[in-house]
Amino acid sequence: MKLSIVTPSFNSSRFISETIETVLSQKGHFELEYIIVDGGSTDGTVEIIKEYADKYSNIKWISEPDEGMYDAINKGFSLATGDIFAWINTDDKYEFGAFDKIAYVFSKFSEIRWLKGITSYIDENSKVTSVGKCFLYKKEWIEKGFYGKDMFFIQQDSVFWRKELWGKVASIDKNLKFAGDYWLWLQFAKYAELYSFNQVVSYFRKSDGQLSSERDKYYLEMDKIRVHHKLKKDLWLFKQLNRRRKKGKLFNLLLKYLFWYKSHCVFCNENGVIEIKKMYELMVSK
Numbered sequence: 001m002k003l004s005i006v007t008p009s010f011n012s013s014r015f016i017s018e019t020i021e022t023v024l025s026q027k028g029h030f031e032l033e034y035i036i037v038d039g040g041s042t043d044g045t046v047e048i049i050k051e052y053a054d055k056y057s058n059i060k061w062i063s064e065p066d067e068g069m070y071d072a073i074n075k076g077f078s079l080a081t082g083d084i085f086a087w088i089n090t091d092d093k094y095e096f097g098a099f100d101k102i103a104y105v106f107s108k109f110s111e112i113r114w115l116k117g118i119t120s121y122i123d124e125n126s127k128v129t130s131v132g133k134c135f136l137y138k139k140e141w142i143e144k145g146f147y148g149k150d151m152f153f154i155q156q157d158s159v160f161w162r163k164e165l166w167g168k169v170a171s172i173d174k175n176l177k178f179a180g181d182y183w184l185w186l187q188f189a190k191y192a193e194l195y196s197f198n199q200v201v202s203y204f205r206k207s208d209g210q211l212s213s214e215r216d217k218y219y220l221e222m223d224k225i226r227v228h229h230k231l232k233k234d235l236w237l238f239k240q241l242n243r244r245r246k247k248g249k250l251f252n253l254l255l256k257y258l259f260w261y262k263s264h265c266v267f268c269n270e271n272g273v274i275e276i277k278k279m280y281e282l283m284v285s286k
Contacts, residue, residue, distance in 0.1 A: 001103045002031035004082030004163075008072035010039035012090035013048060015205065018126065020052050022093040024059075028100025031058075033082050037072040038063035070180040074171040086160040091205040093122070098201045102160050105197060105266055105274060113192035114161035115266070116154060117201025124207045132158075134198045134284035136263040142189035145231040148182050149219055150238075152282075154194070156181040158201040165192060178214065179221040186229065195276070196265040198284050256280040 005023050009016055023034050036049050036059065046063050053059040060079055066072045073087055084106055088094060098117065106112060120132040135152050147154050159181075169187040172180040188194070225231075238259060255261040261280055268274045 001029075001084065001107050002033060002082035003084045003086070003099055003103060003160075004033045004035065004077070004080035006073055006076030006080065006085070006087040007034070007036045007090060008039070008069045008076065008087070009036060009041060009045055009049070009090045010069075010072075011041045011043040011045060013041070013044040016045055016048055016090045017052075019088060019090050019093055020049075022096070023088065024052070024056055025096060026094065026099035028097070028103060030099055030103035031082070032099065033080065034059045035076040035079050036061040037066070037076045039066045039068075039072055040064055067174050068177055070172040070176055071174040073180070074174060077166060077171075080163070083163055084160050085163055085166050088157055088202065091207060092157045093126070093203045093205070095120075095200045095202060098199070101199055101268065101274075102197075102201070106160070106162065108274060109195075109266070109276060112195045112266070113165045114159065114188055115195050115197050117158040117160075117197040117199055119155040119158045120200050120203050122203045122205050124205065126203075126205075128203070129206070132200065134196055134265065136196050136261075136265060136279050136281055136283055137194045138259075138261050138263055139189055139193045141235075142185055142194060145182070145186060145222075145226050145229070146235055147185070148179075148222055150235050154181070154185050155202075155204060157204055159194075161188065176221060176225075178218040179225060182218075182222050183225050186225070193264065196263065196279075196284070198265055198267050255282070 007019060026032060038046055038049060040063055049061050053061050077085060105115060118132040118134050120128055121130045123129050137147060141147065165188055168191055169184065172184055176183055263279050264276050265279050265284060266274060266276055
């Protein structure tokens with residue numbers, strides 16, 4: 001199995017080396033293709049990319065003006081030849097050993113067409129500030145655009161999908177500047193259920209200057225996408241119950257029988273055995 005990882009970059013010299021290292025250091029039973037698409041950086045980013053590309057034959061890269069991050073991502077995937085796709089931004093990083101687990105899951109379970117691992121969080125010094133949770137997602141609610149503003153996010157850095165699924169979408173709307181991932185999940189959910197994976201896969205870096213930190217602009221673009229797709233505005237009844245709920249079996253029963261909240265999660269036990277379980281909760285309990 002071959003993984004194609006894309007990284008869009010623009011004046012990213014501060015953290016890009018760490019991002020590249022966490023991709024190239026992945027080991028296991030898979031092939032790796034790494035595609036870096038730079039938007040014409042002038043801060044030394046191109047020199048860093050070239051240094052790695054001279055050492056590693058599995059790196060493809062280009063540097064040229066583009067129309068933004070999602071234009072760069074589309075360019076990257078147009079060059080991809082792998083079976084499994086994902087993208088990682090230049091501030092973020094992967095967990096060591098994540099790719100081997102991801103490749104094994106996709107190899108073992110042909111029914112999984114896209115997979116969401118756990119995202120944890122790091123600061124500007126790469127120190128882990130919080131360990132993420134394994135959220136569970138209902139296919140129909142992704143289609144309706146509920147995740148992100150009304151509920152928890154589908155964090156892009158820990159999502160992987162099959163090449164065939166990307167082929168049904170072809171590209172992200174390059175006019176989007178902030179919420180292109182949200183738009184992409186809406187498209188994917190038309191064709192396949194999102195499976196969760198109860199393993200830390202990636203780390204999102206919280207620092208100044210990131211597009212994803214401009215939350216208000218992200219939400220505004222998200223709302224425009226909702227209007228364009230004529231999506232229902234929110235989950236009023238669910239939110240009322242969620243505010244008043246106490247953790248326990250009653251709320252889980254409401255999820256299961258009132259909202260038909262069903263999803264699937266991939267678990268890896270201490271013996272390395274991987275299995276899928278049907279779930280009726282919002283997240284995996286500790």
